[in-house]
Structure formats: structure tokens, C-alpha cells
Amino acid sequence: xxxxxxxxxxxxxxxxxxxxxxxxxxxxxxxxxxxxxxxxxxxxxxxxxxxxxxxxxxxxxxxxxxxxxxxxxxxxxxxxxxxxxxxxxxxxxxxxxxxxxxxxxxxxxxxxxxxxxxxxxxxxxxxxxxxxxxxxxxxxxxxxxxxxxxxxxxxxxxxxxxxxxxxxxxxxxxxxxxxxxxxxxxxxxxxxxxxxxxxxxxxxxxxxxxxxxxxxxxxxxxxxxxxxxxxxxxxxxxxxxxxxxxxxxxxxxxxxxxxxxxxxxxxxxxxxxxxxxxxxxxxxxxxx
Numbered sequence: 001x002x003x004x005x006x007x008x009x010x011x012x013x014x015x016x017x018x019x020x021x022x023x024x025x026x027x028x029x030x031x032x033x034x035x036x037x038x039x040x041x042x043x044x045x046x047x048x049x050x051x052x053x054x055x056x057x058x059x060x061x062x063x064x065x066x067x068x069x070x071x072x073x074x075x076x077x078x079x080x081x082x083x084x085x086x087x088x089x090x091x092x093x094x095x096x097x098x099x100x101x102x103x104x105x106x107x108x109x110x111x112x113x114x115x116x117x118x119x120x121x122x123x124x125x126x127x128x129x130x131x132x133x134x135x136x137x138x139x140x141x142x143x144x145x146x147x148x149x150x151x152x153x154x155x156x157x158x159x160x161x162x163x164x165x166x167x168x169x170x171x172x173x174x175x176x177x178x179x180x181x182x183x184x185x186x187x188x189x190x191x192x193x194x195x196x197x198x199x200x201x202x203x204x205x206x207x208x209x210x211x212x213x214x215x216x217x218x219x220x221x222x223x224x225x226x227x228x229x230x231x232x233x234x235x236x237x238x239x240x241x242x243x244x245x246x247x248x249x250x251x252x253x254x255x256x257x258x259x260x261x262x263x264x265x266x267x268x269x270x271x272x273x274x275x276x277x278x279x280x281x282x283x284x285x286x287x288x
Contacts, residue, residue, distance in 0.1 A: 015107045027087065037073065037076045079122055120221050120225065152240075162209035163209065165205050169199070204255065205255060208250075211254070212247065219277075225277075225281045239273050
């Protein structure tokens, strides 16, 4: 009975549910590497097992030639191995981390950064993007990369500021989610119980923070890849400035409850900017 109660508590734990979601995404991504390897073997006609060559050829002599290694196949296999070396520890340690009861926003940041890092690692590995260790001097001298670093820092700091804004609203509205937090505003037990409540203004700021996480993290990942493709400086600055501006407009419109479509337009502009950079990355570096 105790185990059933603990399981029920887990299923009501938002941090645990978030871990389950992101762990599933990253494990499915890891599993996808096997079909990707198979695709590369088929298109490059490079197999490691004799029986596999029968899929593409019947002539024994030609089949022997297919028993070969290919650099593209080996690259995908190394990428798959790297996933195994990193994602399995994440699942184990992430589960233990979720059980320690961390703050939801902090946990989401950890999970999203890890999942994003694995996707960017795979893209950079499969597309053979330049290593920072080899290109660091070039990147530092690149005005596009310096511009990206500047605007990415601004927008990430803006996202981090939302945590302090949420705390400010909780204090001023006296609306807390954890009983121990009420010690700051009341001493009597009955008064403290009344402070554990939901406030619409606090929830509005929290939703705004969540929207930042959903949009800024992809911008940082895709923006870095975009900067590595060597775009024109004026075009890159336009992308970075429009995105950063759209996020500030979105936050002001959300927190101050400005009538629609201001917030929707700001969200759409930022999303379109990220998709525009992603299109540049795919059309410049895609190699399948």
C-alpha cells in the first residue's frame, strides 16, 4: 500500500513528469540513430555483415565489395556511441535528481539544456560542423559570432530575470506554492495556510517565464549553428535583434496584459526568426 501511495505521489510530481517527458524524448532520439545508421549503410553501400549485402546486390563478387567501411557510416556510428555514453547516465542521474525534489523551473532548465545539447551534438556530428577547438580563433574574430554571443547573453539574462520577477510577485501578492516559503510573510499557522494559494498575477508571470524557456533555448541552439554557417553580418544582426526585441515586447505584453494581438505577434515574429535561421542552417550544411 505504501508503494502504491508513493507511486501516486510521483505521478502528481511535476518535476518527475517533466523528467519522464524529456528522458523519453532523448531516448527516442538515441534509438533513432540505429535507423539513421541503416540509412547511411544503404545509401553508401557499406555493410559489415555478408548477409546484409543481399538487400542491394545478388552477384557474390559485387557483394564482397560492399563489405567495407565508409567514413559517413562510421561518423553516424560514433555519434550513436556518444549518445549511449551520455544519455544513459542522464537517465539514471536525472531520475535520482528528480527524486530530490528540485524547483520545477530549475529542473526544466536542466532537462531542456541537456536534451538540446544532445540534438545540437548530433546535428554538428552528422553534418561535420567545425569543432570549436579548431575554429575558436576564427570564431572569436568573427563579427557574426560576437554579435550572436552578445544578443544570446542579453536574452538569456532576460530569461533568468523572470525567476526574480516571479519571486517579487509572490512576495507582493502573498501567494506561495510551498508552505515553508510563507515564513517570510506570516508567523501564525492559520495565516500561513492562507498564503499557500494560486494568484492570477503570479501564474501570468510563470507562464511568461515558461514561454521564454520554450523559445529562447531553441534560439540559442539554432543561433549558434546559424552563426557557424557564416551568414552576412547585416543579415545575422537583423535576425538577432528582431528575436531579442520580440521577446522583450512579448514579456511586456504578457506581464502587463496588453490586449491581443500584441503578444501573439511578438511570439510569431520570434518563432519565425528562429525558423529562418534553421532554414539557413539546413540549406547550407545539410548532407544526407
